[in-house]
Amino acid sequence: MALSDSADVASFSTPLPRGFYDRDTLEVAQDLLGCQLVRRVEGELIAATIVETEAYRGATDSACHAHRRKTPRTEAMFGPPGHAYVYLVYGMHWLLNIVTQPEGNPCAVLVRAVEPCLNEDAMRRARVARNRELSNGPGKLTRALSIDKALYGEDMTRADKLWVAQGPTPQRVATGPRVGIDYASPADRDAPWRLWIADNPWVSKAR
Template sequence: MMAVLERPFFERDTLTVAHQLLGKKLVRRRDGETLSGMIVETEAYIGQEDSACHASRGRTPRTEVMFGPPGRAYVYFVYGMHYMLNIVTEAEGRPCAVLIRAIEPLSGQTTMARLRGKANHNLTNGPARLCQALDIDKTFNGWDLTAADALWLEDFRPIAEADIRRGPRIGIRYARPADRQAPWRFWVHGNSHVSR
């Protein structure tokens, strides 16, 4: 096991965390098997001033986890069928998070394919797909990702700055124009597991 990412990593500025999560390993321990992948795409959601952030509408039962300690999972259900995994960032009380959009599978691909019902490179190239492939659901909402138990993150591979791209986030048509255009999506250039 590589070094587990500890709370101070997540206490920093959300854009920094979103950028530096690229190349980290997302690990899921399930029924004695390790499923894992390298993070290749993220999006930052920055507090109540960001109209694309769920917390922009205030503190609710759904967003309560975002106001809690950094390094916890914020998992929500969308479109009546998909889960999305976010990681809470910055200081407790400031509702910020990073959405994990895509991972490059490293271990457990056979199980991932069974869970997804697919056996190709589309296993984990999107936030809903990776949650399905890793069997991440609402059970993990509020999960302490620094505890290395069932779901956690590890240091893995440094990504060269020249290989990182950034641009607008995806699927946030409801947000203000300035927030729709903010370059808060980060991805590993040329990686075939990036969502688009």
Template sequence: MEGSLDLLRLPPLPRAFYERPTEEVARELLGKILLRDHDGRPLAGRIVEVEAYLGAHDLACHSARGKTPRTAVMFGPGGRAYVYMIYGMYHCLNVVTEPEGSPCAVLIRALEPLVALPGSLCGPGRLCRTLAIDRSLTGHDLATPPLWLVDSPDLSPRGPIARSPRIGVDYAGEWAERPLRFFIDGNPWVSGARSLKKGPTRTL
């Protein structure tokens, strides 16, 4: 745990960080800190697992179905939150990437806790529940409270970065096999390791 850090004082990642190629952003999000100021209390975790979604040509990406009220934020500038619900009960947090008009995003799948928290951060639905993230935060600028991302040289990824196919996108044809899931190999907070049929392909 990194409880000695005054997490709320760490500067946010600049907006320019997000307006780059999505796979590049996804890899570099590993080790970054997601902060949630919940009634003055810092809820925080280090990102250890993400998935990249590459826009309209990626059949696993929501924007492949075109621009809708739900996905409109994906077509805007990078650095915004895109929160959606699955199974009618779980929220998922995505970071919009690339310049405006390129509807891409990175799903935050798992965090390693940095402070004492009331629930699990292992899995996209669990981390949203624990950090009180819901659809009211869709469109939120992730360079500002109450939800933002920060960097710290003392909190770099602890372990090699690996990649694999994304989880739960079997419907996406050949896109289901693309190795667009990035994670810190061996980290116990990674959510999907046991559900994979194929081993990860090492990268970086």
């Protein structure tokens, strides 16, 4: 359930600890649902509830960028959990992932959709869009929250520029195959590693 802009800003000020991310990636992907993705831009605090995620499970997952080897692009995935892995797709959309599991095991959770819960006006200034088109997709939410390559490797366990704060646990979670991974093996394409808050209208249109 989303909070209103009148919510106590202090509730967004405590980042989830590193131990939250230092666990099985699929568990983290589920537990992130309902949490608050928080962004500070020029002193202004913005927050949105995470309503959809995807898990990418390292060397054993052919859909994961780092399943073959470390590259300059994927270096952050091999580092400590709780850091941001931000990359560009189609030459125009930045996507936000949060590194999970112990250092050296390149796993991460993609944040696919969020629902504004604090300072929505600032999000709409950053990305002009109608209604839920503001942030109901991974490239949309990064534009609305001013997330780009500058935040690659950001330590999200600190309340600095970008972090996640605890939020209410959703009543129901739905699962299904991940989106845009036609290059992966059939088993990985079909794995139900996309998770979303059931019946939330801000979930992406891909089902």
